[in-house]
Amino acid sequence: MRTSKHKKINNLSDEELAALKSLKSNNNIVICKADKGEQFEQLNSDKFHLEREEELNKYILSLYNDNVIDTKLRHQLKSKCSSISVFYGLPKAHKTGYPLRPIISTIGSYQYQLSKYLAKAIRDARLQAPSYVKDSFEFVKKIKEIVLE
Numbered sequence: 001m002r003t004s005k006h007k008k009i010n011n012l013s014d015e016e017l018a019a020l021k022s023l024k025s026n027n028n029i030v031i032c033k034a035d036k037g038e039q040f041e042q043l044n045s046d047k048f049h050l051e052r053e054e055e056l057n058k059y060i061l062s063l064y065n066d067n068v069i070d071t072k073l074r075h076q077l078k079s080k081c082s083s084i085s086v087f088y089g090l091p092k093a094h095k096t097g098y099p100l101r102p103i104i105s106t107i108g109s110y111q112y113q114l115s116k117y118l119a120k121a122i123r124d125a126r127l128q129a130p131s132y133v134k135d136s137f138e139f140v141k142k143i144k145e146i147v148l149e
Contacts, residue, residue: 053079053110060114077117082110 012020057078064074089100106112133139 049082049084049110053082056110056114073117077114079110079113082112083108085109 060069060074060077063069064071069077086105088103088105090103091098092101106115133142
């Protein structure tokens with residue numbers, strides 16, 4: 001481990017620091033800090049996600065032109081200046097070997113608004129099971145309504 005002149009201890013080994021410097025010097029990839037925790041992500045800097053964003057926007061425009069969606073919904077779903085979805089893992093501290101729980105954060109990505117809209121539409125269209133409990137507050141409310149004999 002290395003120690004800086006400010007007495008901060010680095011949690012990366014010399015080999016990991018060398019690998020990180022090597023990755024940072026590669027212009028074909030982008031290294032950025034994750035939105036949560038202290039992880040780093042390696043992202044391809046190609047235009048793949050921009051092409052998918054344009055494809056989605058063209059499809060949304062076609063839905064608008066066919067009068068399937070209105071102007072307000074079109075502007076809500078249209079993607080502008082999106083970022084790449086972030087993939088990271090959270091360690092399962094209660095398991096041996098600390099396997100990672102994979103997380104994909106799509107906040108800010110081109111499909112985020114559409115996914116959010118579809119999730120709400122599906123949730124509103126289906127019937128809730130009588131056993132469904134939204135959160136602990138609703139659970140307490142349901143428990144208070146139960147009369148024991």
